[in-house]
Amino acid sequence: MLSPYLFNLMAELLMRKALDGYEGGFKIGGRCITNLRYADDMVLIASTEKGELQDIVNRLHEAATKLGMKINGKKTEVVKGCDDPKLITVTVAGCTLSETKSFKYLGAMFNSEASCDEEVKSRLAIARQRLGKLVPIWKSCTVSNKLKARLIKVLVWPVVTYGSGA
Numbered sequence: 001m002l003s004p005y006l007f008n009l010m011a012e013l014l015m016r017k018a019l020d021g022y023e024g025g026f027k028i029g030g031r032c033i034t035n036l037r038y039a040d041d042m043v044l045i046a047s048t049e050k051g052e053l054q055d056i057v058n059r060l061h062e063a064a065t066k067l068g069m070k071i072n073g074k075k076t077e078v079v080k081g082c083d084d085p086k087l088i089t090v091t092v093a094g095c096t097l098s099e100t101k102s103f104k105y106l107g108a109m110f111n112s113e114a115s116c117d118e119e120v121k122s123r124l125a126i127a128r129q130r131l132g133k134l135v136p137i138w139k140s141c142t143v144s145n146k147l148k149a150r151l152i153k154v155l156v157w158p159v160v161t162y163g164s165g166a
Contacts, residue, residue: 018060053088057090061093073092073095074095076092077103079100081112087099123162124160130155131156134156
């Protein structure tokens with residue numbers, strides 16, 4: 001039972017060491033955002049590829065090494081959010097990180113175009129699957145329309161609106 005707590009403490013210590021004195025990041029709503037974290041999933045955020053992104057990756061790698069941890073370069077990817085077609089070159093421990101157009105983080109799709117089309121399509125497809133599983137209920141004459149509407153509201157709508165703040 002102690003293990004998840006220790007892991008969270010180590011992850012927090014790792015990020016504090018890596019970001020100590022770091023001035024970069026991306027301004028959102030007046031706040032400078034440098035990372036998103038949940039358990040062992042981390043998203044590093046930088047406003048420039050050459051200086052900031054490589055710097056924050058180097059800082060994270062250095063802090064991880066000091067704490068006896070490793071960054072898995074094979075599972076680490078880079079997404080660029082700009083129109084420049086040139087490939088990004090970011091390395092960690094001599095390993096060049098692969099560039100991808102999109103990634104899933106905590107169930108939500110993020111892509112290089114900052115578009116939510118993929119996410120909307122994905123959520124609608126999941127909701128359609130959920131509706132399909134409930135076909136016997138929809139066809140049932142013993143279930144009232146009012147109850148069917150409540151079931152949609154409770155079982156299907158949350159799938160579509162998850163993470164949207166609706």
